[in-house]
Amino acid sequence: MSYSIWNAFQKEAGAELLKLLRAPEFFIPTLVMPSGFYALFAIALPGSHQNAEYMLATFGVFAVMGPSLFGFGVGVANERARGWLDLKRASPAPGIVYIASKLTATLLFASVSLGLVYVIAGFGAGVVMEREVWVSLFGVQLLASLPFVLLGLTLGFSFESNAAVAVTNLVFMVMSALGGLWIPVVIFPPALQSIAQFLPSYHLAEIALFVGQAPGTHHVMQSLVVVLAMTGGLAALALFSWARQRSS
Amino acid sequence: MLDEKTNQPAIIATDLVKTFGRTRALDGVDLEISAGGITALLGSNGAGKTTLINCALGLTAQSKGDIRVLGQKSGHALARQSTGAMLQNSDLPDLLTARENIELMASYYPDPRALDEVLGLCEMREFCDVQYKKLSGGQKRRVQFALAIVGRPRLIFLDEPTTGLDSDARRILWKTVRTLAEQNVTIILTTHYLEEADALADRIIVMNEGRIIADAPTTEIRDTVGGALIRCVTRINARQLATLSAVRSVNFAGRFVEILSADAVASLRALLEIDPELSDLTIERPSLEEAFLGLTNRTNGKTDP
Numbered sequence: 161m162s163y164s165i166w167n168a169f170q171k172e173a174g175a176e177l178l179k180l181l182r183a184p185e186f187f188i189p190t191l192v193m194p195s196g197f198y199a200l201f202a203i204a205l206p207g208s209h210q211n212a213e214y215m216l217a218t219f220g221v222f223a224v225m226g227p228s229l230f231g232f233g234v235g236v237a238n239e240r241a242r243g244w245l246d247l248k249r250a251s252p253a254p255g256i257v258y259i260a261s262k263l264t265a266t267l268l269f270a271s272v273s274l275g276l277v278y279v280i281a282g283f284g285a286g287v288v289m290e291r292e293v294w295v296s297l298f299g300v301q302l303l304a305s306l307p308f309v310l311l312g313l314t315l316g317f318s319f320e321s322n323a324a325v326a327v328t329n330l331v332f333m334v335m336s337a338l339g340g341l342w343i344p345v346v347i348f349p350p351a352l353q354s355i356a357q358f359l360p361s362y363h364l365a366e367i368a369l370f371v372g373q374a375p376g377t378h379h380v381m382q383s384l385v386v387v388l389a390m391t392g393g394l395a396a397l398a399l400f401s402w403a404r405q406r407s408s
Numbered sequence: 409m410l411d412e413k414t415n416q417p418a419i420i421a422t423d424l425v426k427t428f429g430r431t432r433a434l435d436g437v438d439l440e441i442s443a444g445g446i447t448a449l450l451g452s453n454g455a456g457k458t459t460l461i462n463c464a465l466g467l468t469a470q471s472k473g474d475i476r477v478l479g480q481k482s483g484h485a486l487a488r489q490s491t492g493a494m495l496q497n498s499d500l501p502d503l504l505t506a507r508e509n510i511e512l513m514a515s516y517y518p519d520p521r522a523l524d525e526v527l528g529l530c531e532m533r534e535f536c537d538v539q540y541k542k543l544s545g546g547q548k549r550r551v552q553f554a555l556a557i558v559g560r561p562r563l564i565f566l567d568e569p570t571t572g573l574d575s576d577a578r579r580i581l582w583k584t585v586r587t588l589a590e591q592n593v594t595i596i597l598t599t600h601y602l603e604e605a606d607a608l609a610d611r612i613i614v615m616n617e618g619r620i621i622a623d624a625p626t627t628e629i630r631d632t633v634g635g636a637l638i639r640c641v642t643r644i645n646a647r648q649l650a651t652l653s654a655v656r657s658v659n660f661a662g663r664f665v666e667i668l669s670a671d672a673v674a675s676l677r678a679l680l681e682i683d684p685e686l687s688d689l690t691i692e693r694p695s696l697e698e699a700f701l702g703l704t705n706r707t708n709g710k711t712d713p
Binding site for chain 2 (some may be wrong): 164167168171172175178179183242243250
């Protein structure tokens with residue numbers, strides 16, 4: 161039995177990866193946008209060099225958010241709408257294999273997306289950090305995909321495929337802009353700054369800024385608690401929306 | 409008959425009810441399908457065929473009653489391991505090839521068929537490396553059929569398997585279904601087409617508005633259905649009409665007479681010969697439901713002492 165689950169996982173993860181690799185409308189934006197934006201903000205714009213390190217922390221979170229939200233939000237909604245999930249449910253496929261395979265493919269894409277940002281940071285923007293800092297920052301940012309995966313799952317189970325594309329895009333934009341992933345929230349008017357407190361992207365960026373030893377004070381413990389609570393809440397929400405669409 | 413692997417009948421449904429809001433998609437279905445053989449569920453859209461299959465697969469929870477599949481609760485992991493399905497509205501991943509889709513489905517089952525065996529059975533070698541989205545509608549249905557059989561299931565559900573298939577693809581599918589039935593696999597299919605049920609099934613179950621209105625071996629049904637309903641105004645009396653060639657029954661409805669004939673041309677030729685002034689003539693096929701309602705009445709009549 162354990163062998164057959166492992167076998168199913170291997171096949172399924174391979175299939176997920178193939179699906180993503182064969183969808184340029186997915187992988188070009190998710191791979192090119194973060195590194196492109198980072199190059200623009202941290203290298204091309206005048207006076208941006210001193211911000212390169214700060215932005216590495218926030219753009220890293222941005223880089224993992226795309227594949228997580230879109231891979232799960234749009235991917236699941238689409239497969240649900242076309243009846244593929246029904247056929248899987250009728251088959252002996254364990255549900256956990258589907259989620260684990262999608263997660264594996266998503267993390268691989270997130271790693272590549274993150275890697276491209278790091279290459280530009282290290283070689284283009286001249287960011288210099290200890291090796292341990294690079295590694296721990298990478299780990300933290302990769303883990304940051306989890307709450308977005310759960311949020312994506314909730315969207316995928318809750319919206320029909322066209323609506324899911326629109327809603328996921330909206331969520332993606334709000335998380336990026338108001339969470340301070342492009343420009344620091346301190347520049348925003350106070351009203352907008354207070355919104356950031358409710359976004360996981362903001363708190364994940366704060367943790368990344370702390371781990372990456374970026375300038376400024378970061379309330380890491382507070383953000384960590386908020387992120388853990390939000391992740392738990394999103395997990396419950398994902399489970400709830402999964403159960404709800406099943407019973408309908 | 410019990411399934412040779414699981415030692416259970418294929419399906420037992422007891423007073424199965426499924427409501428969607430105010431609609432009763434299944435309205436008290438009692439049904440036992442023994443293992444082996446091909447059973448066709450026949451009926452118009454909305455008759456409850458698909459809901460019945462979805463309940464059996466565990467995709468839809470029933471509102472009342474019980475349904476057991478190969479001795480298990482529907483949707484149970486053990487039932488799913490022995491079940492294959494081709495659903496009505498279920499597209500496969502667009503960006504995977506037919507081969508990749510089949511291999512993926514095979515990986516879910518404990519003892520699947522080899523890829524090559526499936527490709528051979530379904531005669532789909534020439535397009536097995538094409539991405540699903542580039543296949544024609546008929547080819548897509550064939551890949552879906554391949555997914556239903558790849559797990560070496562004991563019980564296969566085919567929900568309108570030949571809708572959208574050309575005659576060639578239909579022939580291949582029918583042939584494969586018969587091959588599987590010879591291996592004592594139980595096959596349950598839904599269809600709109602009487603010809604399909606007639607060509608494949610040993611047993612036909614007719615559903616209407618969530619209920620089973622007829623359930624009989626195909627041979628019995630073949631005698632009843634077919635033929636034509638001749639409606640006309642004639643001065644010939646009923647007794648004489650009944651003696652005409654191929655006439656099965658005669659029924660007066662107002663000024664019209666309705667003649668159920670096994671061979672409309674023969675009956676009409678004889679009728680026109682004795683009544684050249686016959687008027688207001690229409691000929692129609694008796695609707696399936698009418699024909700089967702007739703069958704249930706007759707069977708009831710037979711069994712009641």
